[in-house]
Amino acid sequence: MTCPYKLLPGPSATATVPPVTPSSDLIVVGAGIVGLAHAVEAVARGLSVTVVERDERAVGASVRNFGHGCVTAQTGEALAFGERARGTWLRMGRAAGFSAVETGTVVVARAAEELAALEELADERGADDVVLLDAAAVGGRVPVTGALGGAFLPRDIRVDPRAAAPAIAAWLARQPGVTFHWATPVLGVDEGVVRTGRGELRADRVVVCTGHDLDRLLPEVAEEAGLQRCVLQMLQVRAPGLRIDPAVLTGSSMLRYPALSRTAGARALRGRWADERPDLLGAVVNHMLTQRPDGDLVVGDTHSYARTHPPFSDESLDELLLAETRSLLGVHDLRVVHRWRGVYASAEGEFLRARVAPGVTAVSVTSGIGMTTAFGLAPSVLDSF
Numbered sequence: 001m002t003c004p005y006k007l008l009p010g011p012s013a014t015a016t017v018p019p020v021t022p023s024s025d026l027i028v029v030g031a032g033i034v035g036l037a038h039a040v041e042a043v044a045r046g047l048s049v050t051v052v053e054r055d056e057r058a059v060g061a062s063v064r065n066f067g068h069g070c071v072t073a074q075t076g077e078a079l080a081f082g083e084r085a086r087g088t089w090l091r092m093g094r095a096a097g098f099s100a101v102e103t104g105t106v107v108v109a110r111a112a113e114e115l116a117a118l119e120e121l122a123d124e125r126g127a128d129d130v131v132l133l134d135a136a137a138v139g140g141r142v143p144v145t146g147a148l149g150g151a152f153l154p155r156d157i158r159v160d161p162r163a164a165a166p167a168i169a170a171w172l173a174r175q176p177g178v179t180f181h182w183a184t185p186v187l188g189v190d191e192g193v194v195r196t197g198r199g200e201l202r203a204d205r206v207v208v209c210t211g212h213d214l215d216r217l218l219p220e221v222a223e224e225a226g227l228q229r230c231v232l233q234m235l236q237v238r239a240p241g242l243r244i245d246p247a248v249l250t251g252s253s254m255l256r257y258p259a260l261s262r263t264a265g266a267r268a269l270r271g272r273w274a275d276e277r278p279d280l281l282g283a284v285v286n287h288m289l290t291q292r293p294d295g296d297l298v299v300g301d302t303h304s305y306a307r308t309h310p311p312f313s314d315e316s317l318d319e320l321l322l323a324e325t326r327s328l329l330g331v332h333d334l335r336v337v338h339r340w341r342g343v344y345a346s347a348e349g350e351f352l353r354a355r356v357a358p359g360v361t362a363v364s365v366t367s368g369i370g371m372t373t374a375f376g377l378a379p380s381v382l383d384s385f
Ligand SMILES: Cc1cc2nc3c(=O)[nH]c(=O)nc-3n(C[C@H](O)[C@H](O)[C@H](O)COP(=O)(O)OP(=O)(O)OC[C@H]3O[C@@H](n4cnc5c(N)ncnc54)[C@H](O)[C@@H]3O)c2cc1C
Pocket: 029, 030, 031, 032, 033, 034, 035, 052, 053, 054, 055, 057, 058, 059, 060, 061, 062, 063, 064, 065, 066, 067, 068, 069, 070, 184, 185, 186, 187, 209, 210, 211, 212, 213, 214, 217, 232, 234, 300, 301, 341, 342, 343, 344, 364, 365, 367, 368, 369, 370, 371, 372, 373
């Protein structure tokens, strides 16, 4: 069988490289949430697994996000994956010892179009999944200003992403038949073989879960899918005295998540913002927040798409996010504790699944919802081998 993807030359000629490692049933490349979800599912199926990660621990998108299990605002396959994933998240939180809680989401409406969008969603999904709130009820759940009303989405969950990835990896490492190779870059994959910077690994089945770095490891696959890197600016702010259990979404979120963005209300909002809020549309803002276990707020986000990005963050985007947050919370005393950029893979569809060689599948969530969906996606990928 010929493979169109050439192996990069590995360092196998050097004396320090260990010999070929005996096989596992499955090799997972990448220890972000997508790779870890595949490893968890493989363990549940009684398979032996080797996870290969280039860094000493996961530091990619999976620890840089809001930790929002945004289930209800998805549609189609993503909704089904999200529903399945939420149960796995809650079980893994208990088993591995990190925060995964059924807080739900409050979507705050501060314009008539936003209220209309939420009413359409409630009509479609029913009162169990979308609880419409009047202004007072919104205020009773989250400390925001200017709400005309809103909706509570009880199926959504919140996890602590900075704790989850390391805790799941540690839990996996305690399971029989699981091996991790940290600080081990994968240089190439082909049928039955994964070539790393430390030698070769062998397995009949390989899943490549390198997130946006798929474009560097398998550029032809990424190009075929039209993959771009989406860069998001994020803030961690200290807001003493605020308690916000649910994730909080706003009007800009309604332009983003498909169950809301397809409503007439959201389309009308976008039309009005084209004149009134070109700053939000230009920066592709999804203004939302979650509260960390330490009380700080994770605030975001902006979106910028390119195959290669400039290395410089734009301070005006952070200022825009801060201004929106001050306005939403009616709080001026917000101290920025951390700023960071997150990157995820972006393409036309929500999920990239490509068979790159017999027994080798590349998997990437290409719509910024990997925390919501990975634990639902992974079983379907393993089913496909
Ligand atoms: C700022 C931000 C906020 C987000 N918020 C949410 C949210 O609230 N809810 C939600 O559902 N989704 C959210 N997302 C999306 C979600 O975080 C991603 O979809 C998900 O984390 C992708 O997981 P991953 O495992 O594919 O990628 P990553 O977490 O990036 O992991 C990929 C791993 O592969 C490793 N790797 C790469 N190349 C190699 C190689 N050659 N050899 C070995 N290892 C390699 C990397 O080191 C990395 O650890 C957000 C994303 C960002 C950036």
